[in-house]
Amino acid sequence: MTSPDGEDRSPRPRGRPRAFNDRTDQNTIKAVDRAMRLLRTLSTMQDATLSNIAQSTGDPTASAYRVLVTLQAHEIVELDASDQTWHVGPGAFxxxxxxxxxxxxxxxxxxxxxxxxxxxxxxxxxxxxxxxxxxxxxxxxxxxxxxxxxxxxxxxxxxxxxxxxxxxxxxxxxxxxxxxxxxxxxxxxxxxxxxxxxxxxxxxxxxxxxxxxxxxxxxxxxxxxxxxxxxxxxxxxxxxxxxxxxxxxxxxxxxxxxxxxxxxxxxxxxxxxxxxxxxxx
Known part of the structure; x- marks a missing residue:
């Protein structure tokens, strides 16, 4: 539907903004993207150490650690303190x-x-x-x-x-x-x-x-x-x-x-x- 002034006023699909087909960087959140990439990588690993995870994702160790700690706060990942390895947590389930x-x-x-x-x-x-x-x-x-x-x-x-x-x-x-x-x-x-x-x-x-x-x-x-x-x-x-x-x-x-x-x-x-x-x- 177009207004007299030429503006598109068609009903928007529920749950998506007008620019939902736009896949440019302005519509993605890099920190979330990094966290999801790290979580997906962790799900394929066993007994993953911080250095293993950082190496697999290509992230600096400090950045990977910050992501892990943030996810840990929501129980999406968990740390085994006995051997300092990371695992997918119950929050993910x-x-x-x-x-x-x-x-x-x-x-x-x-x-x-x-x-x-x-x-x-x-x-x-x-x-x-x-x-x-x-x-x-x-x-x-x-x-x-x-x-x-x-x-x-x-x-x-x-x-x-x-x-x-x-x-x-x-x-x-x-x-x-x-x-x-x-x-x-x-x-x-x-x-x-x-x-x-x-x-x-x-x-x-x-x-x-x-x-x-x-x-x-x-x-x-x-x-x-x-x-x-x-x-x-x-x-x-x-x-x-x-x-x-x-x-x-x-x-x-x-x-x-x-x-x-x-x-x-x-x-x-x-x-x-x-x-x-x-x-x-």
């Missing part, structure tokens, strides 16, 4: 979870998780590995008054959780050693804090196709988990049920494990995995 809700893993997990919760009567969880921990990305809660609760964004140690152990069991030993802390933290009398004992446990998990967190993180709570595979057969996530040991009793572990494994297999096939997973011989 919290923002990105709005996108994840549209992607296949979380979207396609909803029906299997709900069916699993209804079949077992316990809380069903979906988790992925994030650096050196499990990140819970979805959950369907049981209606029971006493229940496990791992809201999206919650983290857990890999060696002391059911999903964490199925993820570890699928890793090459060298990669496993790189992500596990030394020494392994102990949370309860049942926590496996000996590296050799954990290795034997992971071999058993790989053989049977599921893991049991037997009060290893929280006393009185038991969790049973199974791996989720993608189109290429890679283990990319884990499904679990969690509940009090009074209900997830030892004589029901086999029953629960079959239900969890079936749910994980259903999700795997929805993600393109071909055929049921085969435990190691």
């Amino acid at each position: 919290q923002i990105g979870s709005t996108f994840l809700r549209r992607t296949s893993l979380i979207e396609r997990a909803q029906a299997p998780l709900r069916e699993l919760m209804e079949a077992t009567g316990e809380t069903a969880n979906l988790g992925i590995r994030s650096n050196d921990s499990v990140l819970f990305v979805s959950q369907i809660e049981t209606h029971a008054p006493i229940r496990a609760f791992f809201p999206p964004g919650t983290r857990a140690d890999l060696h002391a959780s059911g999903i964490g152990k199925v993820l570890l069991a699928a890793m090459p030993e060298a990669r496993r050693d790189a992500v596990l802390p030394d020494p392994l933290p102990r949370y309860t009398a049942q926590t496996i804090s000996d590296a050799e004992a954990l290795g034997a446990e992971l071999a058993r998990i790989a053989g049977q196709g599921h893991a049991v967190d037997d009060e290893e993180r929280n006393e009185g709570m038991r969790c049973i988990a199974a791996p989720v595979r993608n189109l290429h057969g890679d283990v990319i996530a884990g499904i679990s049920v969690s509940g009090p040991t009074s209900r997830v009793a030892t004589d029901r572990i086999a029953e629960f494990a079959a239900l969890v494994t079936a749910a994980a297999e259903t999700l795997s096939q929805r993600l393109g995995a071909r055929g049921p997973s085969q435990p190691d011989d």
